[in-house]
Amino acid sequence: MSGPTHDVIIIGSGLAGAAAAYRLARHTPRILVIEARARLGGRAYARSFRNEGDSELLEYGGSWITPWHERIRSLCGELGLTLRPRTPIRERLALRESGPAPLVFDSEAERMAHQRALARIAADAMLLKAGLQHNEKGEPLTGLSYSQYMARLDPPPATRALQDAWWTVSGGAPMAEASAGEFLHSCAYDSGIAEDMINVWAHTVEPSMDTLAQRMIAASGAAVVTDSPVASVAQSDTAVRVTLAAGGIHDASHVIVATGINPMRTIAFTPPLAKLPQTAVTRGQRGRAFKLWIKARGVPVGRLITGDGTGVQLLFGERTAADGSTLLIGFGLHDEHAPLADAAWVSAQFARLCPNTEFLGYDWHDWPADPHARGTWVSTPYDLAHAFTAEAWAPQGRIAFASSDIAPENAGWFEGAVISGERAADWVISGSPPPH
Numbered sequence: 001m002s003g004p005t006h007d008v009i010i011i012g013s014g015l016a017g018a019a020a021a022y023r024l025a026r027h028t029p030r031i032l033v034i035e036a037r038a039r040l041g042g043r044a045y046a047r048s049f050r051n052e053g054d055s056e057l058l059e060y061g062g063s064w065i066t067p068w069h070e071r072i073r074s075l076c077g078e079l080g081l082t083l084r085p086r087t088p089i090r091e092r093l094a095l096r097e098s099g100p101a102p103l104v105f106d107s108e109a110e111r112m113a114h115q116r117a118l119a120r121i122a123a124d125a126m127l128l129k130a131g132l133q134h135n136e137k138g139e140p141l142t143g144l145s146y147s148q149y150m151a152r153l154d155p156p157p158a159t160r161a162l163q164d165a166w167w168t169v170s171g172g173a174p175m176a177e178a179s180a181g182e183f184l185h186s187c188a189y190d191s192g193i194a195e196d197m198i199n200v201w202a203h204t205v206e207p208s209m210d211t212l213a214q215r216m217i218a219a220s221g222a223a224v225v226t227d228s229p230v231a232s233v234a235q236s237d238t239a240v241r242v243t244l245a246a247g248g249i250h251d252a253s254h255v256i257v258a259t260g261i262n263p264m265r266t267i268a269f270t271p272p273l274a275k276l277p278q279t280a281v282t283r284g285q286r287g288r289a290f291k292l293w294i295k296a297r298g299v300p301v302g303r304l305i306t307g308d309g310t311g312v313q314l315l316f317g318e319r320t321a322a323d324g325s326t327l328l329i330g331f332g333l334h335d336e337h338a339p340l341a342d343a344a345w346v347s348a349q350f351a352r353l354c355p356n357t358e359f360l361g362y363d364w365h366d367w368p369a370d371p372h373a374r375g376t377w378v379s380t381p382y383d384l385a386h387a388f389t390a391e392a393w394a395p396q397g398r399i400a401f402a403s404s405d406i407a408p409e410n411a412g413w414f415e416g417a418v419i420s421g422e423r424a425a426d427w428v429i430s431g432s433p434p435p436h
């Protein structure tokens with residue numbers, strides 16, 4: 001009997017799978033990429049507003065890269081993509097009972113309590129960045145949820161609302177489940193103040209991030225099959241067999257599983273996943289944010305508004321559309337209080353944050369309901385962070401795992417996906433596990 005048809009099968013065409021294919025191409029001629037969806041790119045997903053073909057591409061999944069995301073920057077240069085700087089923040093408002101206004105406090109005592117809370121967060125963020133697990137008071141910085149951390153901080157209500165708004169774009173998960181450390185880690189990107197984390201959202205990629213994934217895969221010369229969810233991955237001593245939900249079979253010497261953690265619960269592994277990865281898959285990463293694109297008139301580009309702890313919690317006038325209206329991005333937590341399919345609810349949310357303006361429409365992608373994502377960017381359960389590390393997801397036999405969800409650095413970002421994909425490819429090339 002002849003050997004397997006492919007040297008490497010990569011399951012998933014997100015940035016991790018695409019980077020793995022691109023890295024492998026010079027060493028391995030017979031690569032197959034199997035993708036569940038009809039399109040490539042995974043949680044990188046750009047299309048026109050409400051599929052109105054004549055308008056520009058908008059990112060419905062991830063969009064920003066930071067100044068230190070060197071792999072993405074370098075790949076964009078190699079593959080002919082350009083970088084678009086983020087619109088500067090020109091105005092910051094916070095939602096109060098009387099409507100959106102600059103954040104001011106009713107009393108000197110409240111203002112002081114606000115400053116104390118921000119100073120505490122900044123100090124904790126920097127201590128965590130320095131590698132400490134406790135602050136100077138002996139309070140833990142890891143192993144507790146965002147809710148527990150905020151209860152300990154006990155800030156004034158306006159301060160809490162402001163932190164919650166920024167939580168939606170850092171942890172982006174139910175506050176009682178996900179790690180406070182993720183919030184502190186994001187604060188430490190810049191000054192330690194949550195509001196300053198936006199300073200590192202430096203660029204978006206043009207024409208789009210999924211174009212980068214497409215170009216990496218095309219340049220790799222890999223064969224690609226789309227619309228083909230994988231149902232099982234079974235390895236023997238000599239090969240790995242990948243079976244599609246629709247019944248097709250592909251064999252390879254090695255497989256890189258680049259689906260992200262949550263979709264893996266629909267794949268049967270033989271032999272089963274090791275205990276820690278299986279625990280991570282069973283529990284799932286908790287990322288449950290929503291991202292909306294809203295079109296409106298009367299809101300200036302560069303205005304940033306934070307909410308009051310419910311619904312749309314962060315709204316930013318991102319750019320001017322071709323028709324002269326403003327395109328805003330809105331974030332919040334995708335829970336039972338956010339009926340995002342209800343246009344009247346979204347419109348009312350917008351009116352709270354931008355009164356006396358004109359709401360023209362909105363669009364979004366439902367990532368938690370998408371069977372091939374089952375969540376947004378990675379947010380680990382606060383008591384299970386050790387099951388989402390690159391160490392926990394070391395290769396098993398002939399199978400390696402790659403995703404931003406388990407990246408050794410920059411997890412949750414496109415950069416992490418690329419680093420994780422390249423690491424998995426290096427493991428196949430060298431024939432030995434990557435160093436931790």
Ligand SMILES: Cc1cc2nc3c(=O)[nH]c(=O)nc-3n(C[C@H](O)[C@H](O)[C@H](O)COP(=O)(O)OP(=O)(O)OC[C@H]3O[C@@H](n4cnc5c(N)ncnc54)[C@H](O)[C@@H]3O)c2cc1C
Nearest residue numbers: 012014015016036042043062063064230263403404413414
């Ligand atoms: C709303 C949103 C905003 C974000 N904002 C940012 C941001 O600003 N900056 C940033 O850097 N990152 C951001 N992210 C995170 C970033 O998009 C992800 O970390 C990254 O795209 C994940 O890449 P990946 O390759 O690990 O996984 P994915 O992109 O999810 O790729 C996995 C692929 O596997 C496929 N797949 C799944 N199951 C199967 C199966 N059974 N068989 C075959 N194929 C399968 C999927 O269809 C998918 O194509 C955001 C994410 C979201 C959702």
